[in-house]
Amino acid sequence: MKIIKLNAIDSTNSFLKDLAQNSTLECFTTVVTNNQQKGRGQMNSTWLSEPFKNLTFSTLITNIQINIDKARYINFAASLAIFDVLKSYSIKELSIKWPNDILSENKKICGVLIENTFVGNKIKNSIIGIGLNVNQTNFNELTNVTSIKCETNKEANLNELLDDLLKNLEVKYSAIKNGNFKKLEIEYLNQLYKYNQKTDFTTSTGKTFTGKITGIANNGNLQITLPNNEIKSFGIKEISFAK
Template identity: 30%
Template sequence: MEMINNGTAAHGTAVFAHEQTAGKGQRGKSWITTKGENILLSVIIDARQIATQPKFLLSMAMAVAVHDFFGAHCVDENSVKWPNDLYWRDRKAGGILIENVLRGMDWQWSIVGIGININQTRFADVIQNPVSLKQITGKNHDPLMLAKQLCAYLDKSYNTLCVNPASIKDRYNSILYKKNTTVTLKKGNVLFDCTINSVDEHGRLKVTAAMEQSFEVGEIEWIR
């Protein structure tokens, strides 16, 4: 954010952290990692080329990139859980958090924060169903080298978004966790079963219970 505020930001600038002590995820949840074992990456995106597009399309593009990168090293049963978590089977391998920077009403920059579990094998009890690449593959990996590979996937996906946003939405929905499956969600104090259908370009999750409904990010909680 400092580079954006002082005018030195450049599109594609990536900052790799070896440790994160105050990470945050969706809905105020913490992201806790072990020093030197994971990918902790912040990437600056010049949003002016996509400023007329719905902002969630950038989240979709980054999720597609993270999914495809992870799939290059772990080829089976990877998906994106709405809105932007990386899953392997039913376990969380990573997540994305995007901070958008506006000047007045103009969307100018975004900071894409990405955390992916690489070599970590012990997790805090507060983290539900975590998994790392090492646990899946049975071997150690170089987080910095993998982060550089990830940047290439991010760049490719962003470039696709600039010229063909519809393909990004289609790809995101093709890798959506539990798509066409019945799940249990919670809104307020009410639990309900529904079938996951898709996510639209504004980030709304579309489901079918007694009828088709859509929910904003943060409006519901995923139970199972």
């Protein structure tokens, strides 16, 4: 495993993507920075991180060779790897908010951005970008975020935490290589925020409705069962939790 450490960079995902396009990299090559200035999240959102306080890194998984309709399992593996490490820090009320935010008591502690490359109908490589709030305690006006230090009142060692996360990513990824897809899915659903609970949602058109999260579709969409037992599927831009 090769780790490339940079003092400051716009985006570790973008840097690693460019590096992979122009050179041959070993599996789990990782780029980590002390100061990510233009971090990216889902739906082109930005991820702002205080320098030298948090973990912002991306890791490359090569030669995956699974069908495109199994892409969701990469998400399951990454989310669970982070979840398990944070659990070892005794973070309270951890959950995974679909598709791959990690929450503590309904506050975001970690975000993940996964970018895949394809050959035909197969996933060739995957870049997993992770932004984890570690020792930052001041988030200005944001009230729905937290960090390891906020939750434990203790500072965490960034190097040790990175090592734990990368080791656990390898463990979870081995389930994909070994074809243990169902095991990953069951573990993911068991930790999924609001899974099988009556919940209010809002669609992208502003419509509010009630249903229960009951699964993840083959294309990664969220499956929600309505009171009449009809199952509807929603993409990440199509639905949110009602406020």
